[in-house]
Amino acid sequence: MRWMLFALVVGCDPGDDWMTAPDPDGEAEAIALAWSEIYETPGPLPEIAWVTEGLVCRDGRGYMLDGECTLGHFGEDDVVYVARPAGLRISRTALAHELAHAAQWMREGVIDMHHQGAYFTPQGPANRGGIYLASAGY
Numbered sequence: 049m050r051w052m053l054f055a056l057v058v059g060c061d062p063g064d065d066w067m068t069a070p071d072p073d074g075e076a077e078a079i080a081l082a083w084s085e086i087y088e089t090p091g092p093l094p095e096i097a098w099v100t101e102g103l104v105c106r107d108g109r110g111y112m113l114d115g116e117c118t119l120g121h122f123g124e125d126d127v128v129y130v131a132r133p134a135g136l137r138i139s140r141t142a143l144a145h146e147l148a149h150a151a152q153w154m155r156e157g158v159i160d161m162h163h164q165g166a167y168f169t170p171q172g173p174a175n176r177g178g179i180y181l182a183s184a185g186y
């Protein structure tokens with residue numbers, strides 16, 4: 049069941065254009081704090097892979113996945129992938145949104161791919177996580 053759900057979300061191998069980069073100073077701690085304070089998830093922070101290469105759509109802010117431009121996704125490998133153009137603050141990326149997908153998956157076993165549920169309302173963790181990171185200066 050789990051793999052079938054992910055097959056709906058992630059359809060293809062992104063190939064060799066992907067690259068992950070280490071977090072600049074302080075960001076990893078801010079993300080971990082957001083995870084524990086906003087997402088209220090009993091599990092550990094998922095691995096985050098910053099996509100810094102292959103940003104070929106949405107004015108250099110997105111990458112192609114399964115034929116569509118995306119700013120991030122929660123992968124079948126339980127990794128949060130987030131497009132990150134050079135110089136863009138993490139609060140301006142899809143990180144908070146993708147962490148909400150990861151949190152919902154860990155807590156409820158659900159992938160709300162159409163963003164209909166409470167995780168994606170203005171009061172939900174996707175939005176609050178982004179506000180938290182921005183207010184912390186990230």
Ligand SMILES: [Zn+2]
Pocket residue numbers: 145149161163
């Ligand atoms: Zn989403």
